[in-house]
Amino acid sequence: MNTHTIPHTSAKDTVVRQQHALQDPKWVRWSLIAIALGFITLFICLPLGLVIYQALSKGIEAYWTALTQADTLAAIRLTLLVAIVTVPLNTLFGITAAWAITRFEFKGKSFLTTLIDLPFSVSPVISGFIFVLLFGAEGWFGKLLATYDIKIIFSAPGIILATLFVTFPFVARQLIPLMQEMGHQEEEAALSLGASGWKTFYSVTLPNIKWALLYGVLLCNARAMGEFGAVSVVSGHIRGLTNTLPLNVEVNYNDYDVVGAFASASILAGLAIVTLVLKTLLEWKQASR
Amino acid sequence: MSIILSDISKNFGSFAALHNINLEVPEGELVALLGPSGCGKTTLLRIIAGLEHTDQGSVIINGENKTSQNVSQRGIGFVFQHYALFRHMTVFENVAFGLRVKPRHTRPSNEIIKKKVHALLDLVQLDWLHDRYPDQLSGGQRQRIALARALAVEPSVLLLDEPFGALDASVRKDLRLWLRNLHHDLNVTSIFVTHDQEEAMEVASQVVVLNHGHIEQQGSPSEIYDNPTNAFVSRFIGQTNVFDLDEHDNEWLRNVGIINANSTGRIAHVRPHDILIEKSESHQDATATLKDWQHLGALIRLELVKNDHHASKSLFAEMPKEQFKALALKIGDVVKLKIRHAHWFH
Numbered sequence A: 001m002n003t004h005t006i007p008h009t010s011a012k013d014t015v016v017r018q019q020h021a022l023q024d025p026k027w028v029r030w031s032l033i034a035i036a037l038g039f040i041t042l043f044i045c046l047p048l049g050l051v052i053y054q055a056l057s058k059g060i061e062a063y064w065t066a067l068t069q070a071d072t073l074a075a076i077r078l079t080l081l082v083a084i085v086t087v088p089l090n091t092l093f094g095i096t097a098a099w100a101i102t103r104f105e106f107k108g109k110s111f112l113t114t115l116i117d118l119p120f121s122v123s124p125v126i127s128g129f130i131f132v133l134l135f136g137a138e139g140w141f142g143k144l145l146a147t148y149d150i151k152i153i154f155s156a157p158g159i160i161l162a163t164l165f166v167t168f169p170f171v172a173r174q175l176i177p178l179m180q181e182m183g184h185q186e187e188e189a190a191l192s193l194g195a196s197g198w199k200t201f202y203s204v205t206l207p208n209i210k211w212a213l214l215y216g217v218l219l220c221n222a223r224a225m226g227e228f229g230a231v232s233v234v235s236g237h238i239r240g241l242t243n244t245l246p247l248n249v250e251v252n253y254n255d256y257d258v259v260g261a262f263a264s265a266s267i268l269a270g271l272a273i274v275t276l277v278l279k280t281l282l283e284w285k286q287a288s289r
Numbered sequence B: 001m002s003i004i005l006s007d008i009s010k011n012f013g014s015f016a017a018l019h020n021i022n023l024e025v026p027e028g029e030l031v032a033l034l035g036p037s038g039c040g041k042t043t044l045l046r047i048i049a050g051l052e053h054t055d056q057g058s059v060i061i062n063g064e065n066k067t068s069q070n071v072s073q074r075g076i077g078f079v080f081q082h083y084a085l086f087r088h089m090t091v092f093e094n095v096a097f098g099l100r101v102k103p104r105h106t107r108p109s110n111e112i113i114k115k116k117v118h119a120l121l122d123l124v125q126l127d128w129l130h131d132r133y134p135d136q137l138s139g140g141q142r143q144r145i146a147l148a149r150a151l152a153v154e155p156s157v158l159l160l161d162e163p164f165g166a167l168d169a170s171v172r173k174d175l176r177l178w179l180r181n182l183h184h185d186l187n188v189t190s191i192f193v194t195h196d197q198e199e200a201m202e203v204a205s206q207v208v209v210l211n212h213g214h215i216e217q218q219g220s221p222s223e224i225y226d227n228p229t230n231a232f233v234s235r236f237i238g239q240t241n242v243f244d245l246d247e248h249d250n251e252w253l254r255n256v257g258i259i260n261a262n263s264t265g266r267i268a269h270v271r272p273h274d275i276l277i278e279k280s281e282s283h284q285d286a287t288a289t290l291k292d293w294q295h296l297g298a299l300i301r302l303e304l305v306k307n308d309h310h311a312s313k314s315l316f317a318e319m320p321k322e323q324f325k326a327l328a329l330k331i332g333d334v335v336k337l338k339i340r341h342a343h344w345f346h
């Protein structure tokens, strides 16, 4: 009898003790929650609300006028153009890089892995300067470009290049750990069943990585539309020509056009909220897989 | 179809995983590739399938040199150790995959695919699971689906990497027999990898023993068991007692009959069932003492200690249960040994 009861109670004891260890006193719990909530309110919700409040401070009509003025529309167009070019390119690049890193053995693989993170580790301003140094009037290729009358810096191509550079890690970073964890047995199985390389990717790899891929694309898009630092260096701030939405916010603000600045900002804020919602959905999808 | 491997070598960096493998598998045979962990079984199988390139040598299937052919063109069924089922497809779609990816002009119609997949699922007795996903199956079920998937493309050769490796003992036993019967019905040339000698002996018609990347012996299960060509094979296939002449009292070895007229070599291997045991009348002629014994189903395994001046490891002998009962032995009893057969190695 004894031998049966002793381990039983001790097991119960440890369960109870574990619960205690995980449960801090009430006041600690509540104050931690309050601090976290306060932080989020102060630094995230409040600014977001303020953006919308300021944008609408002179009424909905003023907001609409600000949104539809030529410069703002041009900024929206440029921002969309940048996203439309950079996001697909970086998606393609991300998949290629992830594939190469997780499926092949080659020299310099770890170097490539590190290199992918480079845009995350340098300041965006420096990323912008790299392109000025390369393609600016005084840059390495400046003279060459001038002879053919090609403009990169202070025009859309420069903005696109800078954005490409800044956003290229997003997709690859999402895919590499997932594809590493997945291994390639399923792909080998598909190949052994006679599937071509493309078919294998399309019908075996892609379905397994699609949520992570979408997640990466989403983050890449958010950054491509919202990038300020790198773009600011290469854009030249030419109204109606080389201002993206984030730059337009700054230009309007510096002109004391508060409604104009916040109208542009409200679009970016809206984008942020949409991104956040989609991101949550995707995370939930990924977790339920 | 027949498989011929000639002079295959494979290195991973400076590590030689396989060297100079020569192997012939006649058509319709079920061959076991047997060897300890890390000896290169999977590597050899992957080379046959085309999932790995050789450094040297050629793979010839049905008279055709396939060495440089791509895996997707070789027409080989491969069953992976961990099944590698497509996790986002149902069982049905998994099995249908090989048919659906065929080039348009050879691709069967949906009707035929459907019929064929259900027939295959019937063959592995799992048609009732056709709309499940792989993670809703048990290990044994996944194994059988993986097999059905590989069979769907009517491969010329079937390769199985430790097909029962991840299953528990009773499921393994069932599936072994099932695989043998299936092979009997389909008669497709098959190679399966295992590191379980019992499994190899039970399922295969031919056994290839691999060690450190080269073939130690190839033959039928009984050939390998009865005539191991070297000490490694003898020790790897079944239990064996090892007697090194330098470490044993030769007088004792002569008494029990290991050393006799046709002894050659320096090391003798004796199977447990080749040790005959009689109850000893006097301590004078006693050659061993019973230390312990265990049930092995119908057999009893006796652990014996030699009665000589060299205190050494225990010996193991086996005998039918009835015989053990008739002898009425107790632990500590002295016995007389007679060894009727030994394998000699240098």
Ligand SMILES: Nc1ncnc2c1ncn2[C@@H]1O[C@H](COP(=O)(O)OP(=O)(O)OP(=O)(O)O)[C@@H](O)[C@H]1O
Residues within 6 Å of the ligand: B012, B015, B017, B035, B036, B037, B038, B039, B040, B041, B042, B043, B044, B195
């Ligand atoms: N891609 C690789 N790179 C480097 N070494 C490898 C690679 N694949 C296998 N090896 C080495 O080759 C040897 C043979 O490996 P293999 O997988 O063929 O063994 P195995 O006989 O299948 O073993 P197990 O029974 O454990 O599966 C091992 O020592 C392994 O470390």
Ligand SMILES: [Mg+2]
Residues within 6 Å of the ligand: B041, B042, B043, B161
């Ligand atoms: Mg293996």
